[in-house]
Amino acid sequence: MAASATEPDSDLDHVAARLVSGRLTGRPVEDSIDLARVEKAVREILIAVGEDPDRDGLQQTPARVARAYAELFAGLRVDPAQVLVTTFEANHDELVLVRDIDVMSLCEHHLLPFRGSAHIGYIPGSNGRITGLSKLARLVEVFARRPQVQERLTAQIADLLMEQLQPRGVIVVLECEHMCMAMRGIQKSGAQTITSAVRGSLQQDAKSRAEAMALINSR
Numbered sequence: 001m002a003a004s005a006t007e008p009d010s011d012l013d014h015v016a017a018r019l020v021s022g023r024l025t026g027r028p029v030e031d032s033i034d035l036a037r038v039e040k041a042v043r044e045i046l047i048a049v050g051e052d053p054d055r056d057g058l059q060q061t062p063a064r065v066a067r068a069y070a071e072l073f074a075g076l077r078v079d080p081a082q083v084l085v086t087t088f089e090a091n092h093d094e095l096v097l098v099r100d101i102d103v104m105s106l107c108e109h110h111l112l113p114f115r116g117s118a119h120i121g122y123i124p125g126s127n128g129r130i131t132g133l134s135k136l137a138r139l140v141e142v143f144a145r146r147p148q149v150q151e152r153l154t155a156q157i158a159d160l161l162m163e164q165l166q167p168r169g170v171i172v173v174l175e176c177e178h179m180c181m182a183m184r185g186i187q188k189s190g191a192q193t194i195t196s197a198v199r200g201s202l203q204q205d206a207k208s209r210a211e212a213m214a215l216i217n218s219r
C-alpha cells in the first residue's frame with residue numbers, strides 16, 4: 001500500500017487546529033461565531049425562563065454558552081473538501097471500513113444533542129485513490145458540528161466521499177440516540193435511530209452491500 005500524498009498538509013492542519021483547539025481548550029476557535037450576539041441571546045433566554053442572569057452562578061453562563069457554541073458549530077466554518085486533501089494511491093480495490101466512529105451533533109429542531117456511532121465504508125475506484133483512515137472520522141466531525149438532522153449528516157458524508165475520492169461505492173451507517181426524544185417530548189430514552197446512505201456499486205450490488213452490512217454489524 002502507500003505512496004505519496006497529493007497535497008501538503010497545511011490546509012488540513014489548519015482545519016484540524018481549529019477543531020482540535022476548540023475541543024481541547026474550550027476556547028473559541030478563530031474565525032468564530034458572533035460571540036457577543038450569542039451571549040446577549042442566552043441572557044435573554046435566562047430571563048425568559050424566570051432565572052436571574054446576574055446571580056452568582058449564572059453571571060458567566062452567557063459567555064460560556066457562546067464559547068461552547070463556537071465549538072459545537074465549528075463545522076459551519078470548515079470546508080469539508082479540505083478534510084480529504086490528502087489521498088494516496090493504493091492497489092486495494094476492495095472494501096475499506098471504519099466502524100464505531102463516535103458521533104456527537106445537535107439536532108436542528110431543538111438544538112439538543114444526538115449521539116452514537118458512524119460506520120463508513122468505501123470501495124476504492126479505478127483511480128486507485130484511498131484516504132487516511134482518520135480523515136473519515138474528521139469528515140464526520142466537520143458535518144456533525146453543525147445544526148443537523150441525522151439523515152442529512154449521513155448523506156453529506158457519503159456524498160462528499162463520492163465526490164472527492166471517486167470510489168466505486170460508499171456506505172455510511174449512523175446509529176444515534178436523540179436527546180430531544182429522551183429529555184423532553186415523548187421522553188423515550190434508549191431509542192436508536194439508524195440511517196444509511198449507500199452510493200455507487202454498494203448501492204447497485206446487493207452482495208457487496210450485504211458484505212459491508214455484515215461487517216458493520218459483526219461484533
Ligand SMILES: Nc1nc2c(ncn2[C@@H]2O[C@H](COP(=O)(O)OP(=O)(O)OP(=O)(O)O)[C@@H](O)[C@H]2O)c(=O)[nH]1
Pocket residue numbers: 107108109148149150151178180181185186
Ligand atoms: N427525521 C429526523 N427527525 C428528527 C431528528 N432530530 C429530531 N427530530 C424530530 O424532529 C421533529 C420535530 O417535530 P415538531 O413536531 O416540529 O416538534 P415538537 O413539537 O418539538 O416534536 P416532539 O419531539 O414530537 O415533541 C420531532 O419529531 C423530533 O423527534 C433527525 O435527525 N431526523
Ligand SMILES: [Zn+2]
Pocket residue numbers: 107108109110111112178180181
Ligand atoms: Zn430534536
